Amino acid sequence: MSKNKNLIAVTMGDPSGISTEITIKAWIKKNKNLRFFLIHDPAYVSKIIRKMKAGLKVQIIDNPAEALSINKKYLPIIPIKIDAKTQLGKRNYSNAGAILQSIDMAIDFAKQKVISGIVTNPINKEVIAKKLRRFKGHTEYLAKKDKKSNEMMFLLNKKMKVTPITTHVALKDVAKKINKKNITKSILNVNQTLKKDFGVRKPKIAVSGLNPHSGDGGILGKEEIIKIIPAINACKEKGINVSGPYPADSLFRDPNIKKFDSFICMYHDQALIPIKVIDFHNTINYTAGLSFVRTSPDHGTGLDIAKKFVASCDSLLAAIGMAKAIAKNRGL
Secondary structure, eight states, X not given: OOSSTTEEEEEOOOTTTTHHHHHXXXXXXXXXXXXXXXXXXXXXXXXXXXXXXXXXXXXXXXXXXXXXXXXXXXXXXXXXXXXXXXXXXXXXXXXXXXXXXXXXXXXXXXXXXXXXXXXXXXXXHHHHHTTSTTOOOHHHHHHHHHTOSOOEEEEEXXXXXXXXSSOSOXXXXXXXXXXXXXXXXXXXXXXXXXXXXXXXXXXXXXXXXXXXXXXXXXXXXXXXXXIIHXXXXXXXXXXXXXXXXXXXXXXXXXXXXXXXXXXXXXXXXXXXXXXXXXXXXXXXXXXXXXSSOEEEESSOOOGGGTTTTOOOOHHHHHHHHHHHHHHHHHTO
């Protein structure tokens, strides 16, 4: 169990985007049971607070425990430095190191069990790639830091949960990246995650096809016959309640959303489009399979609206609340 139960670390994300704004809004809007601190540049956060006329002050802390006694009028921050020339709405490649430092510090706190989980604010992959050439995204970066190979992108809101087998992969490469082994692994991991992290005793899992109409018996593609169905059958033999492959264009109807506990899809947009259409503002991203709890908002950096201060903090608040809930289920 963590030394600071229910305390969440929030990373700064890309400071040129909406992350600072939504964190400030989340601190103001949160209820007393959500306890978190931010890892960011205090001077920059103070400047954004003034621009927003938010009526907050920052409180620099040296360690997570100090966040527990902070008055709500003060936003607790563990300090790091960003480029002094940072501007809202304008990419700043000089901040790549600080953005990664914020993530790394949060991971260290989680590994030390001085927090219950971390919530990562949105980042710009192009900015980070200037420092890490092969950077693909938070999910892969966190897994590498955790030295895990069972990580999964797990999107959820109050209505549904979805997992893409391939994540940040070009669409032209998806068919080559899926196979019986990784489909089987995803089904097993989703089943375990539903039990361990969400308290679902007997999960019901649906798997989508890859091709239109799930291949129409091989006429529109044979991936379903060669890869997907064998994986589903192998998991059924292990006692898992899994079915499919279902045509993706009819899978996410209301009766199915009520019937299944989770959906497994073959690629990124196949999973993320339906869940974001159903409830964009309250959908969160959870990285299942890590040794620590990590969630994030489901949206991007919002560079185009960063100067307007109109961004919603609902997804961030949902991510913080879900991190707390998952940590409780894990006994952290």
